[in-house]
Amino acid sequence: MAGVNKVILVGNLGKDPEVRHLEGGASVAHFTLATNEYYKDKQGNRVERTEWHNIAAWRGLAELAEKYLRKGQQVYVEGKIRTRQYQDKDNQTRYITEIIADEISMLGGRPQGSEGASASAPAAAEVPTTFRQEPELDQLPF
Template sequence: MMARGVNKVILLGRLGQDPTVRYTAGGAAVTSFSIATSEGWRDKNSGEMQERTDWHNIVIFSRLAEVAGQYLKKGSQVYIEGRLQTRKWTDKNEMDRY
């Protein structure tokens, strides 16, 4: 049997804004927010420290979404484990976007 692969992501970062909580028609909570992760390194040529920050959009569901909406605020540090899901859509110029 061939391995199907692994899709697991671990992030440790801080919220860029307060989470947004909404509810599905069935009453399930859906909470979304973005977190910033940063990494630093020393430039080989100049010796100066460099830093890059990446932003990650997070969506969580059900009871965990309710708890996150209640306790998380802008600046909160969070540890996130989940899977990466890229969404594709077609823009008004018929170009694929991700």
């Protein structure tokens, strides 16, 4: 049986998506997502633990993330976990683990005072709430 690589996260954006447009015409959006969990320590005090996740969204999903997602907004992200390596400016090998998003859903609407809620922003009824990455033709199983 093949393995399963599926991640589901619900959290808040730590920053607005940063989008790069690559030479081949593809675009990629990167942003961080904070998830929180709560537990009680040995003394009975409530403790909050925040985990930060690096999210990457590609192609059309990146463009939608750039257009609609803003810092502080609560979102649902579904995708797969991937670790990659790169060379930093000092030629040191670095590793980064990130979630490659296949689906992003906005939860709870736009945060109050969001920069994205400007006069040029689409009306709330026009904003889609769920974005899905469509598979590339060479990824289809048939």
